[in-house]
Amino acid sequence: MAEDVAVSEDTLIHSLTLLVNWSKVLLKEAKKDAEGSLEDFVPHKISTLFGLITAGADFYKSLGVKKLSEAEALWQKSYQHAGVREQVEELLQLETEWDSFLEDVDRGLQTTDRQLSGKQTVDRLSPDTELTDARSGKSVTLGQYLDHVAELEESQALLDARSVKVLVVSFGGLEGAKLWMEQTGCAYDMLLDPQRKIYRSFGLGSSYAKVMKFRCLLQYSGYGAVGIDFPDVPPRLMEDLYQMGGDFLLDGTGKVLLSHPSKNPHDRPNVDKILQAVMLGKL
Template sequence: MAEKTNEPHVSLINSLTKFVLTGRSLLEIAQGEVESGALQDFIRNKISIERPKSLLGLIEAGAELYRSLCVKKRKEAEALWSSKFRHAEVQEAVDSLLQLGTEWDAFLERLDLRLQLKDDTGGQTININGSLPADTAFTDARTGEAVSLGKYFGRGTKTLLVVIRQFSCLLCRLHLKEVQAHQGDLDQLSVRVVVVSFGCQEGAHHWLEETGCSYDMLLDPQRKVYAAFGFGVSLFKVLGFNNILRYSEFILDNYEFPRPLPAIQEDMFQLGGDVLLDDAGKVLYSHSCTSPLDRPGVEHILLAIRSTTHSEATKG
């Protein structure tokens, strides 16, 4: 007797098949746009959260897959389809999803190579116990005045630089919310938080207004700090298949991805990081993000701060 189409494993296969077909369509559109136009135009204008047929459209497709399976996380989805592997058709559908992921990532890695993007820390010039010079120049995001990093030195405090990606980076905003939630701990440890962005002042004003962030914000348009700590640029590390499916989880948690200002050109493929400096600019801690999802937990940062404080006290 033929199996009923409303059996759970059939619905699972249908959901997986729909997602894979959507993903393949988005990938084929992107491949066609790269082949038919300028690569830089594709990078700057064809990948946008406002364009559901761009690569970012896979985020919503992933969210729809999770909804159809009545799960909110990829791990839950994997557990569900693993429990149905006794059905060969389920295994085939999952294999198709994994194959899509392989082809998706290969496409992005090829673009990284063509653009000669730096997707690792090979260019890092400052390591732990190195120093960021006091005359490192920035622009104050609020006033537009030229400032140097040295304004934070010599006060007996440490400085935590939270180096963000683009202004519309949701993960950067969530990271800073976590930092702000631990402000009491940071105050006790004499740590001042400073946000660093490579963006323009107009974008910074909009970001400050949207986030309500009260921290000092410095602009580094030449990305000198990014280069010094090896904060790379990569399509693959931002839009990789596994990352996209993680971004889908945020939609189901009722987060909305911020929209960039139309008049401002952002670089969504720039990665960020966190750097802790002592009051003379010596690097006490540094984390270079390997993806937008790879921000250190604030508890981890606090542990590093306390460790350095203990070491200093022991030496003293």
């Protein structure tokens, strides 16, 4: 816990300075690359910004913490120190510039995390919606899975008690999905929606600003700080990293009981909210 970590103000200033300087270099390089063509920048060069994940992991390790909230707790304790305060304020200003740049990219490419379908989001999915089973590769319909539905490993017993089951839906290809399941140990049923019919039904678009948001990438840094590796997916299997997702609860007929489009890749409804929607759906 952050309250158990003690670092000197000199160490804190040094670590903050390194993070700020490294982040500035990444942002400056990205802005320069984007000056030509955004259409060329996004698929080939925007990944430069993912370097913030490594920078953040090194920052956490230097302070002996595991995540951003713990680092924040440390600098808040020393915020009265002029040197610490100066670096924190510079970091916060950089965060604003970083996020603003990505919002400009979204606007420039007319990317949206709102609706791709051009119509209101649905309140029911057809059981006849055709998908692909990621484990068998066979064509299936959503209706074959609607007697099970919903989310989360740690609370699986609570979900089981309410006849709620997780169903993972991805827009990726079969080979990539199998590799992902193998590397993550995912035990849930997984269906593939390469035409993104379900994504469009729920109005889920893409957003560079939300996927690569400054704080979002620093949250990923926490994995590196504790030695957890990301799935190692070959470039040829990499799909759309900027597709937004969400969590949706359906009853046995396909009626939507809970709709939670994610505001960022970490945004998920808690189990209490899911169970509450289950109970209301049975009234």
